Amino acid sequence: MSRGESTGRCVVWIGRPSVEEHFGLIRAGWRTLVADPARNGTELPECGDGAIAVVDLRTKAQAAVRILDDLRQTHPGIAWIGLTGAHTQAADPSVRHVLPHAFEIIDGPSSLGALRQALARVPGDPPLPRDDDAPSLLTGNSPAIRALSQNIRKFAPVELPLLITGETGTGKEMAARALHQLSARHAKPFAAINCGALPANLVQSELFGHERGAFTGATARRIGHFESADGGTVFLDEIGDLPLDAQTNLLRVLQEGTIERIGSCHSIKVDVRVLAATHVDLEKAVMQGRFREDLFYRLNVLRLRMPPLRERTGDIELLAQHFLDAFRESYGTRARAFSSSARKALNAFSWPGNVRELMNRVQRAAVIADDALITPEDLELSVDSPAGDRDSLGSARTSAEREAIVDCLRASAFNISECARRLRVSRVTVYRLCKKHQLALDQLR
Ligand SMILES: Nc1ncnc2c1ncn2[C@@H]1O[C@H](COP(=O)(O)OP(=O)(O)O)[C@@H](O)[C@H]1O
Ligand SMILES: [Mg+2]
Known part of the structure:
Protein backbone atom coordinates (compact mmCIF):
# COMPACT_ATOMS: atom_id res chain seq x y z
CA MET A 1 0.00 0.00 0.00
CA SER A 2 1.32 3.43 -0.85
CA ARG A 3 1.43 5.79 2.05
CA GLY A 4 3.20 8.82 3.41
CA GLU A 5 3.42 12.10 1.54
CA SER A 6 0.63 11.22 -0.89
CA THR A 7 -1.17 14.35 -2.02
CA GLY A 8 -2.74 13.25 -5.31
CA ARG A 9 -6.41 12.39 -5.49
CA CYS A 10 -7.07 8.84 -4.53
CA VAL A 11 -9.71 6.32 -3.67
CA VAL A 12 -9.76 4.83 -0.20
CA TRP A 13 -11.45 1.46 -0.32
CA ILE A 14 -12.83 0.70 3.12
CA GLY A 15 -13.15 -3.08 3.17
CA ARG A 16 -11.43 -5.55 0.89
CA PRO A 17 -11.76 -5.04 -2.87
CA SER A 18 -11.73 -8.04 -5.17
CA VAL A 19 -8.76 -8.36 -7.49
CA GLU A 20 -10.95 -7.15 -10.38
CA GLU A 21 -12.14 -4.13 -8.43
CA HIS A 22 -8.63 -3.24 -7.34
CA PHE A 23 -7.14 -3.63 -10.82
CA GLY A 24 -10.11 -1.88 -12.41
CA LEU A 25 -9.61 1.26 -10.35
CA ILE A 26 -5.86 1.27 -10.90
CA ARG A 27 -6.43 0.89 -14.60
CA ALA A 28 -8.82 3.83 -14.54
CA GLY A 29 -5.99 5.88 -13.09
CA TRP A 30 -7.11 5.98 -9.45
CA ARG A 31 -4.47 5.61 -6.85
CA THR A 32 -6.18 3.13 -4.56
CA LEU A 33 -5.52 2.75 -0.85
CA VAL A 34 -7.14 -0.09 1.03
CA ALA A 35 -8.30 0.30 4.62
CA ASP A 36 -9.26 -3.26 5.44
CA PRO A 37 -10.57 -3.48 9.01
CA ALA A 38 -9.77 -7.21 9.15
CA ARG A 39 -6.15 -6.57 8.29
CA ASN A 40 -5.28 -3.06 9.46
CA GLY A 41 -7.76 -2.68 12.31
CA THR A 42 -8.71 0.94 12.75
CA GLU A 43 -5.54 2.30 11.20
CA LEU A 44 -6.44 5.16 8.85
CA PRO A 45 -4.74 5.60 5.49
CA GLU A 46 -2.99 8.90 4.80
CA CYS A 47 -5.06 9.97 1.87
CA GLY A 48 -5.34 13.75 1.60
CA ASP A 49 -8.48 15.90 1.68
CA GLY A 50 -9.56 15.31 -1.90
CA ALA A 51 -9.87 11.54 -1.47
CA ILE A 52 -13.05 9.67 -2.25
CA ALA A 53 -13.93 6.81 0.06
CA VAL A 54 -15.58 3.71 -1.36
CA VAL A 55 -17.23 2.09 1.62
CA ASP A 56 -17.92 -1.56 1.19
CA LEU A 57 -21.04 -2.27 3.24
CA ARG A 58 -21.58 -5.70 1.69
CA THR A 59 -19.79 -7.49 4.53
CA LYS A 60 -18.50 -6.30 7.90
CA ALA A 61 -20.52 -3.10 7.48
CA GLN A 62 -20.13 -2.02 11.09
CA ALA A 63 -16.35 -2.10 10.97
CA ALA A 64 -16.41 -0.16 7.68
CA VAL A 65 -18.72 2.48 9.15
CA ARG A 66 -16.40 2.90 12.14
CA ILE A 67 -13.45 3.60 9.85
CA LEU A 68 -15.55 5.96 7.73
CA ASP A 69 -16.58 7.93 10.82
CA ASP A 70 -12.94 8.29 11.85
CA LEU A 71 -11.91 9.28 8.35
CA ARG A 72 -14.59 11.96 8.19
CA GLN A 73 -13.27 13.43 11.43
CA THR A 74 -9.76 13.77 10.05
CA HIS A 75 -10.95 14.83 6.58
CA PRO A 76 -14.30 16.62 7.04
CA GLY A 77 -14.84 17.23 3.32
CA ILE A 78 -14.28 13.65 2.17
CA ALA A 79 -16.84 12.37 -0.35
CA TRP A 80 -17.94 8.78 -0.10
CA ILE A 81 -19.72 6.20 -2.17
CA GLY A 82 -21.43 3.22 -0.57
CA LEU A 83 -21.51 -0.30 -1.93
CA THR A 84 -24.45 -2.29 -0.63
CA GLY A 85 -25.69 -5.75 -1.39
CA ALA A 86 -27.85 -8.59 -0.21
CA HIS A 87 -25.90 -8.91 3.03
CA THR A 88 -25.96 -5.24 3.96
CA GLN A 89 -28.07 -4.81 7.05
CA ALA A 90 -29.61 -1.46 6.25
CA ALA A 91 -31.72 -1.74 9.41
CA ASP A 92 -28.55 -1.67 11.50
CA PRO A 93 -28.55 1.79 13.16
CA SER A 94 -24.83 2.32 12.54
CA VAL A 95 -25.34 1.74 8.83
CA ARG A 96 -28.58 3.72 8.71
CA HIS A 97 -27.05 6.85 10.20
CA VAL A 98 -24.37 7.11 7.50
CA LEU A 99 -26.41 6.20 4.44
CA PRO A 100 -28.03 9.62 3.80
CA HIS A 101 -24.57 11.21 3.65
CA ALA A 102 -23.32 9.03 0.85
CA PHE A 103 -22.55 10.78 -2.39
CA GLU A 104 -24.01 7.78 -4.13
CA ILE A 105 -25.07 4.23 -3.20
CA ILE A 106 -24.36 1.42 -5.61
CA ASP A 107 -26.60 -1.51 -4.90
CA GLY A 108 -26.28 -5.12 -5.94
CA PRO A 109 -23.19 -6.99 -7.07
CA SER A 110 -20.57 -4.36 -7.59
CA SER A 111 -20.32 -3.27 -11.15
CA LEU A 112 -16.98 -1.71 -11.87
CA GLY A 113 -18.52 0.40 -14.61
CA ALA A 114 -21.09 1.88 -12.21
CA LEU A 115 -18.40 2.55 -9.67
CA ARG A 116 -16.15 4.30 -12.14
CA GLN A 117 -19.04 6.46 -13.31
CA ALA A 118 -19.95 7.35 -9.74
CA LEU A 119 -16.32 8.28 -9.03
CA ALA A 120 -16.25 10.45 -12.13
CA ARG A 121 -19.35 12.33 -10.92
CA VAL A 122 -17.76 13.37 -7.63
CA PRO A 123 -16.73 17.01 -8.16
CA GLY A 124 -13.01 17.65 -8.33
CA ASP A 125 -10.07 16.75 -10.51
CA PRO A 126 -10.15 13.46 -12.38
CA PRO A 127 -7.45 10.98 -11.43
CA LEU A 128 -4.00 11.09 -12.95
CA PRO A 129 -2.51 7.77 -13.98
CA ARG A 130 0.43 7.21 -11.67
CA ASP A 131 1.83 3.88 -12.66
CA ASP A 132 4.88 4.00 -10.45
CA ASP A 133 2.65 4.37 -7.42
CA ALA A 134 0.43 1.43 -8.22
CA PRO A 135 0.60 -1.44 -5.74
CA SER A 136 2.20 -4.73 -6.61
CA LEU A 137 -0.07 -6.82 -8.82
CA LEU A 138 0.79 -10.09 -7.14
CA THR A 139 1.11 -10.48 -3.40
CA GLY A 140 4.77 -10.15 -2.52
CA ASN A 141 7.50 -7.67 -1.99
CA SER A 142 10.61 -9.55 -3.11
CA PRO A 143 12.76 -8.08 -5.88
CA ALA A 144 11.73 -11.04 -8.06
CA ILE A 145 8.02 -10.32 -7.73
CA ARG A 146 8.44 -6.57 -8.14
CA ALA A 147 10.34 -7.08 -11.38
CA LEU A 148 7.62 -9.46 -12.50
CA SER A 149 4.86 -6.94 -11.75
CA GLN A 150 6.74 -4.33 -13.75
CA ASN A 151 6.98 -6.68 -16.70
CA ILE A 152 3.28 -7.52 -16.45
CA ARG A 153 2.47 -3.82 -16.68
CA LYS A 154 4.77 -3.41 -19.67
CA PHE A 155 3.50 -6.47 -21.50
CA ALA A 156 -0.22 -6.04 -20.80
CA PRO A 157 -1.01 -3.39 -23.42
CA VAL A 158 1.09 -5.08 -26.12
CA GLU A 159 -0.86 -7.32 -28.45
CA LEU A 160 1.91 -9.86 -29.00
CA PRO A 161 1.73 -13.49 -27.88
CA LEU A 162 3.41 -14.22 -24.60
CA LEU A 163 4.88 -17.29 -22.96
CA ILE A 164 4.74 -17.72 -19.19
CA THR A 165 7.16 -20.22 -17.75
CA GLY A 166 7.48 -21.46 -14.20
CA GLU A 167 7.02 -24.42 -11.91
CA THR A 168 3.59 -25.58 -10.91
CA GLY A 169 1.80 -23.30 -8.43
CA THR A 170 3.96 -20.23 -9.05
CA GLY A 171 1.01 -18.15 -10.24
CA LYS A 172 1.15 -18.53 -14.03
CA GLU A 173 -2.60 -18.38 -14.43
CA MET A 174 -2.83 -15.49 -12.01
CA ALA A 175 -0.27 -13.57 -14.07
CA ALA A 176 -2.23 -14.33 -17.25
CA ARG A 177 -5.40 -12.94 -15.67
CA ALA A 178 -3.53 -9.83 -14.56
CA LEU A 179 -2.25 -9.34 -18.12
CA HIS A 180 -5.80 -9.55 -19.43
CA GLN A 181 -7.21 -7.29 -16.72
CA LEU A 182 -4.64 -4.61 -17.45
CA SER A 183 -5.10 -4.77 -21.22
CA ALA A 184 -7.56 -2.97 -23.46
CA ARG A 185 -9.30 -6.34 -23.83
CA HIS A 186 -10.36 -6.45 -20.17
CA ALA A 187 -14.08 -6.10 -20.84
CA LYS A 188 -13.99 -9.03 -23.30
CA PRO A 189 -13.72 -12.73 -22.40
CA PHE A 190 -10.72 -14.39 -20.82
CA ALA A 191 -10.73 -18.09 -21.77
CA ALA A 192 -8.39 -20.35 -19.77
CA ILE A 193 -7.83 -23.76 -21.32
CA ASN A 194 -5.66 -26.48 -19.83
CA CYS A 195 -4.26 -28.27 -22.88
CA GLY A 196 -3.01 -31.13 -20.70
CA ALA A 197 -6.47 -31.87 -19.35
CA LEU A 198 -8.18 -32.25 -22.74
CA PRO A 199 -8.42 -35.68 -24.37
CA ALA A 200 -6.30 -35.59 -27.55
CA ASN A 201 -9.28 -36.28 -29.82
CA LEU A 202 -11.27 -33.38 -28.43
CA VAL A 203 -8.61 -30.67 -28.35
CA GLN A 204 -9.28 -29.33 -31.84
CA SER A 205 -13.00 -29.19 -31.34
CA GLU A 206 -12.63 -27.50 -27.94
CA LEU A 207 -10.30 -24.86 -29.31
CA PHE A 208 -11.68 -24.25 -32.78
CA GLY A 209 -15.20 -25.73 -32.73
CA HIS A 210 -16.84 -28.10 -35.19
CA GLU A 211 -19.71 -28.23 -37.65
CA ARG A 212 -22.66 -30.54 -37.26
CA GLY A 213 -21.76 -33.98 -38.61
CA ALA A 214 -18.02 -33.24 -38.68
CA PHE A 215 -17.37 -36.55 -36.92
CA THR A 216 -19.36 -39.30 -35.24
CA GLY A 217 -21.12 -37.79 -32.30
CA ALA A 218 -21.01 -34.22 -33.61
CA THR A 219 -24.76 -33.82 -33.50
CA ALA A 220 -24.73 -30.04 -33.40
CA ARG A 221 -22.43 -27.18 -34.34
CA ARG A 222 -20.06 -26.24 -31.57
CA ILE A 223 -18.30 -22.91 -31.17
CA GLY A 224 -14.73 -23.28 -29.90
CA HIS A 225 -12.92 -21.21 -27.31
CA PHE A 226 -11.07 -19.10 -29.86
CA GLU A 227 -14.29 -18.02 -31.50
CA SER A 228 -16.21 -17.37 -28.30
CA ALA A 229 -13.33 -15.38 -26.81
CA ASP A 230 -13.32 -13.04 -29.82
CA GLY A 231 -12.00 -9.64 -28.78
CA GLY A 232 -10.50 -11.08 -25.61
CA THR A 233 -7.65 -13.27 -24.45
CA VAL A 234 -7.08 -17.02 -24.74
CA PHE A 235 -4.81 -18.53 -22.10
CA LEU A 236 -3.41 -21.90 -23.13
CA ASP A 237 -2.08 -23.60 -20.01
CA GLU A 238 0.34 -26.52 -20.36
CA ILE A 239 0.89 -25.65 -24.00
CA GLY A 240 3.60 -28.34 -24.15
CA ASP A 241 0.81 -30.94 -24.07
CA LEU A 242 -0.90 -29.65 -27.20
CA PRO A 243 -0.98 -32.39 -29.88
CA LEU A 244 0.94 -31.63 -33.08
CA ASP A 245 -2.12 -31.21 -35.31
CA ALA A 246 -3.59 -28.64 -32.95
CA GLN A 247 -0.20 -26.90 -32.89
CA THR A 248 -0.47 -26.41 -36.64
CA ASN A 249 -3.88 -24.78 -36.30
CA LEU A 250 -2.69 -22.60 -33.48
CA LEU A 251 0.14 -21.40 -35.66
CA ARG A 252 -2.42 -20.31 -38.21
CA VAL A 253 -4.30 -18.30 -35.58
CA LEU A 254 -1.07 -16.53 -34.70
CA GLN A 255 0.03 -15.94 -38.27
CA GLU A 256 -3.21 -15.19 -40.02
CA GLY A 257 -5.71 -14.51 -37.27
CA THR A 258 -8.11 -17.11 -38.62
CA ILE A 259 -9.57 -20.44 -37.53
CA GLU A 260 -11.54 -23.17 -39.26
CA ARG A 261 -14.14 -25.18 -37.40
CA ILE A 262 -13.62 -28.91 -37.87
CA GLY A 263 -15.67 -30.07 -40.82
CA SER A 264 -15.75 -26.62 -42.39
CA CYS A 265 -13.56 -25.17 -45.09
CA HIS A 266 -14.39 -21.56 -44.29
CA SER A 267 -11.87 -19.45 -42.47
CA ILE A 268 -13.27 -17.32 -39.70
CA LYS A 269 -11.44 -14.21 -38.53
CA VAL A 270 -10.80 -14.13 -34.81
CA ASP A 271 -9.28 -11.33 -32.79
CA VAL A 272 -7.68 -12.86 -29.71
CA ARG A 273 -4.47 -12.36 -27.83
CA VAL A 274 -2.79 -15.66 -27.05
CA LEU A 275 -1.04 -16.21 -23.73
CA ALA A 276 0.55 -19.60 -23.19
CA ALA A 277 2.05 -21.23 -20.11
CA THR A 278 4.28 -24.20 -19.57
CA HIS A 279 6.02 -25.89 -16.67
CA VAL A 280 8.12 -28.04 -19.02
CA ASP A 281 11.14 -26.90 -20.96
CA LEU A 282 9.70 -26.11 -24.40
CA GLU A 283 13.15 -25.72 -25.97
CA LYS A 284 13.79 -29.33 -25.05
CA ALA A 285 10.40 -30.37 -26.44
CA VAL A 286 11.35 -28.62 -29.71
CA MET A 287 14.64 -30.53 -29.86
CA GLN A 288 12.80 -33.79 -29.26
CA GLY A 289 10.35 -33.02 -32.06
CA ARG A 290 7.36 -32.84 -29.72
CA PHE A 291 6.79 -29.15 -30.23
CA ARG A 292 6.82 -27.18 -33.49
CA GLU A 293 9.81 -24.90 -33.66
CA ASP A 294 7.98 -22.22 -35.65
CA LEU A 295 5.16 -22.18 -33.11
CA PHE A 296 7.66 -21.92 -30.29
CA TYR A 297 9.24 -18.81 -31.82
CA ARG A 298 5.83 -17.28 -32.42
CA LEU A 299 4.76 -17.79 -28.83
CA ASN A 300 8.04 -16.85 -27.31
CA VAL A 301 8.02 -13.21 -28.43
CA LEU A 302 7.48 -11.97 -24.90
CA ARG A 303 8.34 -14.13 -21.94
CA LEU A 304 7.45 -13.98 -18.26
CA ARG A 305 9.31 -16.22 -15.88
CA MET A 306 7.46 -16.90 -12.66
CA PRO A 307 10.03 -17.27 -9.89
CA PRO A 308 9.75 -20.34 -7.65
CA LEU A 309 8.67 -19.46 -4.13
CA ARG A 310 12.03 -20.51 -2.66
CA GLU A 311 13.67 -17.68 -4.65
CA ARG A 312 11.25 -15.11 -3.32
CA THR A 313 12.99 -14.24 -0.09
CA GLY A 314 10.69 -12.38 2.25
CA ASP A 315 7.49 -13.29 0.41
CA ILE A 316 6.85 -16.60 2.12
CA GLU A 317 5.75 -15.09 5.44
CA LEU A 318 3.84 -12.33 3.67
CA LEU A 319 1.91 -14.80 1.54
CA ALA A 320 1.33 -17.15 4.47
CA GLN A 321 -0.21 -14.30 6.49
CA HIS A 322 -2.21 -13.19 3.44
CA PHE A 323 -3.73 -16.66 3.02
CA LEU A 324 -4.35 -16.99 6.75
CA ASP A 325 -6.13 -13.59 6.88
CA ALA A 326 -8.30 -14.44 3.90
CA PHE A 327 -9.18 -17.85 5.32
CA ARG A 328 -9.88 -16.45 8.75
CA GLU A 329 -12.19 -13.85 7.30
CA SER A 330 -14.30 -16.56 5.67
CA TYR A 331 -14.23 -19.15 8.42
CA GLY A 332 -13.45 -17.19 11.58
CA THR A 333 -10.75 -19.61 12.72
CA ARG A 334 -8.91 -19.00 15.95
CA ALA A 335 -5.43 -19.02 14.43
CA ARG A 336 -4.37 -15.53 13.46
CA ALA A 337 -0.58 -15.67 13.11
CA PHE A 338 2.43 -18.01 13.05
CA SER A 339 4.70 -18.97 15.95
CA SER A 340 8.34 -18.02 15.52
CA SER A 341 9.31 -21.67 14.94
CA ALA A 342 6.54 -21.95 12.34
CA ARG A 343 7.93 -18.91 10.57
CA LYS A 344 11.38 -20.46 10.65
CA ALA A 345 10.02 -23.70 9.21
CA LEU A 346 8.10 -21.84 6.50
CA ASN A 347 11.25 -20.03 5.42
CA ALA A 348 13.44 -23.14 5.52
CA PHE A 349 11.11 -25.31 3.44
CA SER A 350 11.82 -25.60 -0.29
CA TRP A 351 8.17 -25.40 -1.48
CA PRO A 352 8.14 -27.75 -4.48
CA GLY A 353 4.44 -26.93 -5.03
CA ASN A 354 5.16 -23.20 -4.64
CA VAL A 355 2.40 -20.71 -3.76
CA ARG A 356 -0.38 -23.28 -4.24
CA GLU A 357 1.25 -25.61 -1.73
CA LEU A 358 1.78 -22.75 0.71
CA MET A 359 -1.87 -21.79 0.47
CA ASN A 360 -3.03 -25.37 1.01
CA ARG A 361 -0.75 -25.93 3.98
CA VAL A 362 -1.79 -22.66 5.60
CA GLN A 363 -5.49 -23.37 5.14
CA ARG A 364 -5.20 -26.84 6.58
CA ALA A 365 -3.10 -25.55 9.47
CA ALA A 366 -5.71 -22.86 10.17
CA VAL A 367 -8.34 -25.55 10.55
CA ILE A 368 -6.18 -27.83 12.68
CA ALA A 369 -4.52 -25.26 14.96
CA ASP A 370 -5.77 -25.21 18.54
CA ASP A 371 -4.22 -21.87 19.42
CA ALA A 372 -3.95 -18.37 18.08
CA LEU A 373 -0.49 -19.16 16.77
CA ILE A 374 0.06 -21.80 14.11
CA THR A 375 2.87 -24.25 14.91
CA PRO A 376 5.23 -26.14 12.55
CA GLU A 377 3.28 -29.31 13.39
CA ASP A 378 0.02 -27.68 12.22
CA LEU A 379 1.78 -26.97 8.93
CA GLU A 380 3.22 -30.49 8.83
CA LEU A 381 6.67 -29.01 8.53
CA SER A 382 9.58 -30.09 10.65
CA VAL A 383 11.70 -27.42 12.25
CA ASP A 384 14.80 -28.89 10.60
CA SER A 385 13.51 -29.18 7.09
CA PRO A 386 15.76 -30.93 4.58
CA ALA A 387 16.46 -27.68 2.77
CA GLY A 388 17.62 -26.08 5.98
N1 LIG B 1 1.30 -13.83 -5.66
C1 LIG B 1 0.20 -14.48 -5.30
N2 LIG B 1 -0.65 -13.94 -4.42
C2 LIG B 1 -1.76 -14.60 -4.02
N3 LIG B 1 -2.11 -15.82 -4.48
C3 LIG B 1 -1.32 -16.40 -5.37
C4 LIG B 1 -0.12 -15.77 -5.84
N4 LIG B 1 0.48 -16.59 -6.74
C5 LIG B 1 -0.30 -17.69 -6.81
N5 LIG B 1 -1.38 -17.57 -6.00
C6 LIG B 1 -2.43 -18.58 -5.80
O1 LIG B 1 -1.79 -19.85 -5.86
C7 LIG B 1 -2.59 -20.77 -6.60
C8 LIG B 1 -1.80 -21.27 -7.79
O2 LIG B 1 -1.66 -20.24 -8.74
P1 LIG B 1 -1.80 -20.52 -10.31
O3 LIG B 1 -1.82 -19.20 -10.99
O4 LIG B 1 -2.92 -21.45 -10.58
O5 LIG B 1 -0.38 -21.26 -10.55
P2 LIG B 1 0.14 -22.07 -11.80
O6 LIG B 1 -0.78 -21.76 -12.94
O7 LIG B 1 1.53 -21.56 -12.01
O8 LIG B 1 0.12 -23.50 -11.40
C9 LIG B 1 -3.85 -20.03 -7.00
O9 LIG B 1 -4.85 -20.34 -6.06
C10 LIG B 1 -3.45 -18.57 -6.91
O10 LIG B 1 -4.57 -17.78 -6.59
MG1 LIG C 1 -1.94 -23.52 -13.67
Missing part, protein backbone atom coordinates in the same frame (compact mmCIF):
# COMPACT_ATOMS: atom_id res chain seq x y z
CA ASP A 389 20.08 -28.82 6.97
CA ARG A 390 23.74 -28.30 7.57
CA ASP A 391 25.88 -28.70 4.51
CA SER A 392 27.06 -32.20 5.26
CA LEU A 393 27.49 -34.87 2.63
CA GLY A 394 24.43 -36.64 4.04
CA SER A 395 22.18 -33.65 3.66
CA ALA A 396 23.51 -32.90 0.18
CA ARG A 397 22.55 -36.42 -0.76
CA THR A 398 19.16 -36.02 0.90
CA SER A 399 18.40 -32.84 -0.96
CA ALA A 400 19.57 -34.30 -4.27
CA GLU A 401 17.23 -37.24 -3.68
CA ARG A 402 14.42 -34.86 -2.85
CA GLU A 403 15.03 -32.82 -5.97
CA ALA A 404 15.11 -35.92 -8.11
CA ILE A 405 11.80 -37.18 -6.82
CA VAL A 406 10.15 -33.78 -7.15
CA ASP A 407 11.41 -33.44 -10.73
CA CYS A 408 10.17 -36.87 -11.60
CA LEU A 409 6.77 -36.29 -9.99
CA ARG A 410 6.40 -33.08 -11.97
CA ALA A 411 7.39 -34.77 -15.20
CA SER A 412 4.80 -37.49 -14.48
CA ALA A 413 2.09 -34.96 -13.75
CA PHE A 414 2.10 -36.26 -10.15
CA ASN A 415 0.94 -39.67 -11.24
CA ILE A 416 2.56 -42.15 -8.84
CA SER A 417 2.57 -45.17 -11.18
CA GLU A 418 4.14 -43.13 -13.95
CA CYS A 419 6.73 -41.70 -11.59
CA ALA A 420 7.56 -45.18 -10.25
CA ARG A 421 7.99 -46.47 -13.82
CA ARG A 422 10.34 -43.64 -14.69
CA LEU A 423 12.42 -44.11 -11.56
CA ARG A 424 12.29 -47.91 -11.91
CA VAL A 425 11.14 -48.33 -8.33
CA SER A 426 7.90 -49.59 -6.84
CA ARG A 427 4.94 -47.33 -6.12
CA VAL A 428 5.44 -48.05 -2.43
CA THR A 429 8.95 -46.62 -2.69
CA VAL A 430 7.62 -43.48 -4.30
CA TYR A 431 5.16 -43.06 -1.44
CA ARG A 432 7.92 -43.72 1.09
CA LEU A 433 10.19 -41.12 -0.53
CA CYS A 434 7.36 -38.59 -0.58
CA LYS A 435 6.82 -39.15 3.11
CA LYS A 436 10.52 -38.95 3.89
CA HIS A 437 10.84 -35.62 2.11
CA GLN A 438 7.56 -34.18 3.34
CA LEU A 439 6.06 -34.02 -0.12
CA ALA A 440 2.31 -33.77 0.31
CA LEU A 441 1.04 -35.16 -2.97
CA ASP A 442 -2.49 -33.87 -2.71
CA GLN A 443 -1.09 -30.38 -2.30
CA LEU A 444 1.43 -30.63 -5.09
CA ARG A 445 -1.08 -31.73 -7.67
